[in-house]
Amino acid sequence: MLQFDILTIFPEMFPGYLNESIIGRAQKKKLVKINQHNFRDYATDKHKTVDDSPYGGGPGMVLKVEPIYRCLQKITRAKKKKRKIILLTPQGKTFDQPMARRLAKLDQLVLICGRYEGFDERVRSLVDEQVSVGDYVLTGGELPAMTIVDAVTRLVPGVVGEEASLVEETFAKKGYIEYPQYTRPEKFKCKIRQQKAEILKTPEILLSGDHRKIKEWRGKQAGKKSCRRK
Numbered sequence: 001m002l003q004f005d006i007l008t009i010f011p012e013m014f015p016g017y018l019n020e021s022i023i024g025r026a027q028k029k030k031l032v033k034i035n036q037h038n039f040r041d042y043a044t045d046k047h048k049t050v051d052d053s054p055y056g057g058g059p060g061m062v063l064k065v066e067p068i069y070r071c072l073q074k075i076t077r078a079k080k081k082k083r084k085i086i087l088l089t090p091q092g093k094t095f096d097q098p099m100a101r102r103l104a105k106l107d108q109l110v111l112i113c114g115r116y117e118g119f120d121e122r123v124r125s126l127v128d129e130q131v132s133v134g135d136y137v138l139t140g141g142e143l144p145a146m147t148i149v150d151a152v153t154r155l156v157p158g159v160v161g162e163e164a165s166l167v168e169e170t171f172a173k174k175g176y177i178e179y180p181q182y183t184r185p186e187k188f189k190c191k192i193r194q195q196k197a198e199i200l201k202t203p204e205i206l207l208s209g210d211h212r213k214i215k216e217w218r219g220k221q222a223g224k225k226s227c228r229r230k
């Protein structure tokens with residue numbers, strides 16, 4: 001079983017998303033375990049301080065290294081063969097599908113969520129990897145952590161159906177784009193951007209019942225740049 005340990009000062013941000021749908025079911029089926037740890041609980045002063053002003057001056061506050069360190073000490077005590085400690089930061093390596101596949105093979109994945117203006121530089125020394133979810137700056141590492149838990153959990157065997165994992169194997173190659181899908185109604189009348197009415201049709205071939213031709217069409221559509229959204 002893959003165990004996630006998320007270090008955050010906002011643990012209540014997680015259950016709303018992670019306890020629902022596929023990830024929620026994966027937890028109930030004990031295919032993954034997701035723990036949140038409030039590293040504020042590991043601050044030793046009576047005010048439970050997790051941040052402080054930067055040495056040398058400057059604006060904002062900096063997350064302190066000790067509470068994060070103490071929390072890490074506790075959750076990495078158990079012997080785990082395959083464990084990675086990741087720090088979420090916009091300066092990290094960009095998260096992608098190959099990284100998700102690599103992380104899905106671990107026993108324990110520790111995710112540290114930064115906050116505020118940043119963290120003490122020494123936090124970086126405590127981790128195996130630094131990961132970003134994209135070239136933009138969020139207010140903290142909580143959404144990136146959820147993104148990683150989501151993308152990694154769906155790759156754990158048994159979480160999504162066999163069919164979906166096969167698709168993963170066959171098609172999750174570099175730059176692959178899935179073929180377009182349609183469901184009822186066959187024709188959909190609408191006004192796009194409040195302009196004149198149009199009928200958006202399902203491609204004839206998908207209604208033909210000719211499975212060989214459908215497969216061929218899907219093969220051609222998959223990977224087409226035109227399948228990408230505008």
Ligand code: ADE
Binds near residue numbers: 133134135136140
């Ligand atoms: N924290 C703030 N922005 C982030 C990003 N883009 N990726 C990972 N962690 C972050």
